[in-house]
Amino acid sequence: MPSNRTLVAALAFLLSIAFAASPFFVEGFAGFDPNQFPVPQDDPPVQPAGYAFAIWGIIYGWLIIGLGWGLLRATQDGQWHDMRKPLCLSLAVGTTWLAVAVMSPVWASVLIWVMLLTALAALFLAPVEDTTWAAWPVGLYAGWLSAASCVSLGLLAAGYGYLDQTTAALAFVGLAIVIGGFVQGALGRAPTYGVAVIWALVAVVVQNIETTPILAYVAGGGALVLVVPTLKAFRS
Template identity: 30%
Template sequence: MSARPLGRSLAVFAAVIAAIAIPAIQMTQSIGLTAAEFSSQGDQTLRVAGYAFSIWGLIYFGLAAYAIYQLTVARETPTLRAVAWPSVVAIAGCGAWILASAFNQQWLTIAIIVTSAGVMVAGLKRARADAPAPAFRDKLLIVWPLSLLAGWLTIASAVNILTVLTAQGIIGPDLTWAAIGIAAVLLVGGLVGWTLRSRFYLAPIIWGLMGVYVAEQAGKPTAAWLAAGAALLLALEAAAALRKGRG
């Protein structure tokens, strides 16, 4: 194994610090719109219960552990080499999204979140190809935290797209578009989850879909049950990955 590039490690660390600090600063200093205010402009098509966003606490904890680990590990590993730079893009995108939403740059939020999700998934797929059996420490402190992030960004991308399209008046807040959004999450999440064989990627998508179920029970019960059904299918896929002992 070669030496770990210090510059890359510092870039990862800086991205994590920014991703955690920017929302804290934006909230405490009341800069622009909050994430909730931004979403309320177009969440009539598909909503996620507010409690579901508490998953960011777990994601931030995992990212902090990853940042410290990759900065202090002495040697390069195939897993770290595969995901490090993609993780810089994806994690920095989390902070950039907060700023874009605060200043109500709706189309920019879509570009940021979709790019972040796609780049992170690509990095994880490369890691799986380069290091199909990583050491447990690399799983615990690299693969699993980044898989949680990629999974949440996947479902958040779909919700963000529907929110912006609704806010722009391009689509109406009806069941058809809600169903399309849920189907897209199921299709993309299912295919990526199957490729990665990762329950940690699927878990936040399932969590988010159940958040849709809770939020839409009263206003769109059909959409709520579609989300619950999609969550169940992905949970079965996650259980299959667990039985096979995959990440």
């Protein structure tokens, strides 16, 4: 009978495949419909430029390859097992996220924060060794979720009329910078986390440099600040 660690390793690998396959079961999702909000969110400044979402292809592929490597080579490793447990929860929620997002931005925001918090737990528990297959793909995933979770709050704040679009964008892009800097600094490794947050912030700059320059300056400044702990993580 397979051990508990073997079952969790297999589950993590299968969930990574299901997570990557989930877009194929939700046709035509290209972000929230502006009319899903009481105040329609046409071209919201808090949202990064569309090209930035291509990072999902790398995230999906790297998680599958990394967790597949771990299933074959580190099934019984204690650190891998500790990482896999919260990561399984994050990926399980992630497989449902697109289907929920089509129906409710509010619930989608709740779920993406669950995905983020469990992904961060997995990242801090990730093995110190085997970084290419464990901490680095999980770091890229958690870093992108850090930005995306803040974007979701910015959309809700503006979409439900609590803040205007620019104020909401400034507040929650600022939150993404704070979270990104704190996590990368505290972690001290897995620089892919910082790379993903910087990638998102640069895409916010691209989205807003002509239309909302103040937001572009804040996002660009935040990206520059995050370069410091990210480079330190590379050196470590």
